[in-house]
Amino acid sequence: MLPPSEAALPLRSRNAQIAAALALAALMVCTRGQHFATVDALPSASWAVFFLAGALLRPAWLFPALFVLSSLLDLASLALGRVTDWCLSPAYWALALAYGALWWGGRVYARMHRDRIATVPVLVLCLLATSVIAYLISKGGFYFLSGRYPDATWAGFLDRIPRYYPRTLGTLAGYVGAGFVVYAVARLFESRQRAGAAA
Numbered sequence: 001m002l003p004p005s006e007a008a009l010p011l012r013s014r015n016a017q018i019a020a021a022l023a024l025a026a027l028m029v030c031t032r033g034q035h036f037a038t039v040d041a042l043p044s045a046s047w048a049v050f051f052l053a054g055a056l057l058r059p060a061w062l063f064p065a066l067f068v069l070s071s072l073l074d075l076a077s078l079a080l081g082r083v084t085d086w087c088l089s090p091a092y093w094a095l096a097l098a099y100g101a102l103w104w105g106g107r108v109y110a111r112m113h114r115d116r117i118a119t120v121p122v123l124v125l126c127l128l129a130t131s132v133i134a135y136l137i138s139k140g141g142f143y144f145l146s147g148r149y150p151d152a153t154w155a156g157f158l159d160r161i162p163r164y165y166p167r168t169l170g171t172l173a174g175y176v177g178a179g180f181v182v183y184a185v186a187r188l189f190e191s192r193q194r195a196g197a198a199a
Contacts, residue, residue, distance in 0.1 A: 008113055009109075010057055011057065016186075017056075020052075020056045024066070027045045028046055031044050032045070043171045047172045051105055051109075051172070052175075055109050070099070087146075089148065091141045091146035091147075095141075098133075101130060101133045105127070105131075106130075115187055131169050140157060
């Protein structure tokens with residue numbers, strides 16, 4: 001493991017931290033729910049936002065801030081009549097635990113990240129493990145605790161996993177992959193700038 005002073009993640013510069021935090025918040029605003037700023041063609045990036053925030057950003061207070069933002073967006077969609085209250089139940093708080101798992105997964109990955117292509121399999125394994133945990137918490141919590149499924153059984157829950165988990169994983173992987181492509185381009189640009197300044 002690299003010493004903290006040499007680790008590539010979380011982002012080191014304050015400006016990079018601010019830019020990444022604003023970009024992730026904007027991504028959540030544009031893709032979550034159905035409110036005034038939603039881009040309808042895009043699936044929700046919320047899971048990826050929490051994973052990427054865990055990997056890229058240092059301040060721990062950003063986790064509750066992002067959860068509050070996600071909740072406010074849900075309430076705005078409900079208030080605007082764009083969604084029903086189907087998902088707003090006592091099980092909603094399971095999302096905090098699921099998002100916490102994603103944030104933690106990002107933190108774990110950050111410790112293993114190296115600015116090399118060989119790190120991609122590590123990222124894939126972290127995403128798989130983290131997404132399974134988050135899925136079981138969020139979807140299991142909703143299925144068993146929301147009251148929307150009065151005859152909920154383990155067999156019924158397990159039957160839903162192959163129908164819904166692959167899409168969830170695909171969306172998460174797509175956004176996280178795009179996020180790390182942006183990160184790689186930024187790092188390449190930064191290293192070329194440094195090389196140019198040294199020459």
